[in-house]
Amino acid sequence: MYFTFAWRYFRARKSTQAINVIAWVCVTAIAVGAAALIIILSAFNGFEDLVKSLYASFYTDIKVSAVSGKVVEFTPNQLSAIQKVPGVAHYTRIAEEKALVQNGDYQQFVSMKGVDEAYQDVTGVAGKMFNGKFNTGTADAPGLVLGAGIENSLAVNADRNMNPLTVYMVRRTKSNTYNPMDLPLPGYANTSGAFLIQQDFDNKYVLTNLDFVRRMMGLSENQYTALEIKITEPGVEDKVKKALSTLLGDNYKVQTRFEQNQSLFSIMQLEKWVIYGILTLIMIIAAFNIVGALMMLVLEKQKDIHVLKALGAHDGYIRKIFLSEGILLAGVGTLIGSVLAIALCWAQIQFKLIPLEGGSFIIDYYPVKMIPGDFLLVVLTIFTIAVLAAWIPARKAAKMEVSLKG
Known part of the structure; x- marks a missing residue:
């Protein structure tokens, strides 16, 4: 009315x-x-x-890392148990460390990220290739997949570079600490391609072979810096996080994609x-x-x-x-x-x-x-x-x- x-x-x-x-x-x-x-x-x-x-092309649905320090250990039994957690589709092992990459007179500090063969199943980086192809090679013949900004800084053509780049990385001691008196150990790797995603990644990351980085870092068997996980479907992140936290214990930090980029x-x-x-x-x-x-x-x-x-x-x-x-x-x-x-x-x-x-x-x-x-x-x-x-x-x-x- x-x-x-x-x-x-x-x-x-x-x-x-x-x-x-x-x-x-x-x-x-x-x-x-x-x-x-x-x-x-x-x-x-x-x-x-x-x-x-x-x-989402670079950060995975869930990341497992150490609560303290940088190195974390995943035994074969733990990896098998993680794969069986409901909601886990794939996982990839990661070894990441700061490194200096040199190409003649050009050099650049980068985050060198060693990945295994399952990395392409967990992230979308392979679908963001700017030139060349996604190929991280082997431990003895590693391939470098550069961010587009890194490629430009080093003045290389990542898809057809003939000369290997020199990689310097500080080696860890048995107690997983750095010895400042040790000189960085050089490694050599050629480029295979470059990705273009976003400046935060393009100007920072170089992807390469997992075992090559582990050897450069001096990691022991079963030692990595993180485990990155892809879930089966959206919306189960919290359930998977809770299950992984219960499975692995208090020494492991489990983060969803939101928690990895909470400030952003x-x-x-x-x-x-x-x-x-x-x-x-x-x-x-x-x-x-x-x-x-x-x-x-x-x-x-x-x-x-x-x-x-x-x-x-x-x-x-x-x-x-x-x-x-x-x-x-x-x-x-x-x-x-x-x-x-x-x-x-x-x-x-x-x-x-x-x-x-x-x-x-x-x-x-x-x-x-x-x-x-x-x-x-x-x-x-x-x-x-x-x-x-x-x-x-x-x-x-x-x-x-x-x-x-x-």
Whole structure:
């Protein structure tokens, strides 16, 4: 019943043209604000998905490493038990250490990551090759798969380099510590290809044969720096993590992909909610249009209010009518804004209308991903703002004295 009155007031022509103008200005402001909120949140979703996909190419679903120190031991029995854990699809053994790679007069400090033959089943690096092929060779004839930034720094063509590169790596002692008096041991390896994923990886990592790195590091049998695991399906990370923690004990640290990059993902979420907060403040400012429109409507409908009260309508009834009017204005604006946002996001997804400037990105357009939860959040936000904005005019209408004179 309240919305019946509100709808009639919304549709009816006002005696003062300014009221109609202010009402539609209010609807337009809310529509623009709602569309902006949805589009910005969808753009952040797109960038978040893009970054996650890039990091997912390098970081695995689960990583097992040492709680203290860098070296961890995995016996054959432990590896067999890990493979049998429900949710574990594949695992790969890792030996990673800082190294100096030299090509004549060019040299670069890198993170040298030794991987085994199962690495391609666990990560997507092999599908991100920039040139050459993914081939880590053997312990005696290792192949280096360079990040694109490392390839550039060393001035090599990774797919057709003829001369081996020199690799220097500090050897660990039997107690798994460094002896600063020992000179780094040189090793020699040729390049086989280069990958291009993201600058954090391209400028830092070199992938090569696991046994070659283990020998350079001086690791004993069954010693590695980590175990990286791919799960069978999304959503079972926490179950697999719990099972592995129980199986391996307190000396092993088990991390999901989110925990491996917690600071990055937390910052991305924080940025999204900061933008949401800023746009919500803009919506609150736009809501002053609702206050103005309803205040003028209350003044115009004074006689209606007096008649309704004379017929027995209580203050709460009158208040709900004008609260409904505020919600109706916000609802119409939100509906228009949502349709506009869906149309623009769809057009961006289909036709890539808005490009990314600079030309140095993985993609050349703004990524967009619409999530139903964002639409619900925007609706609830605008509904709350509308109710608060309409409260003062509705309360004023409810407090009017009954008078049928004139």
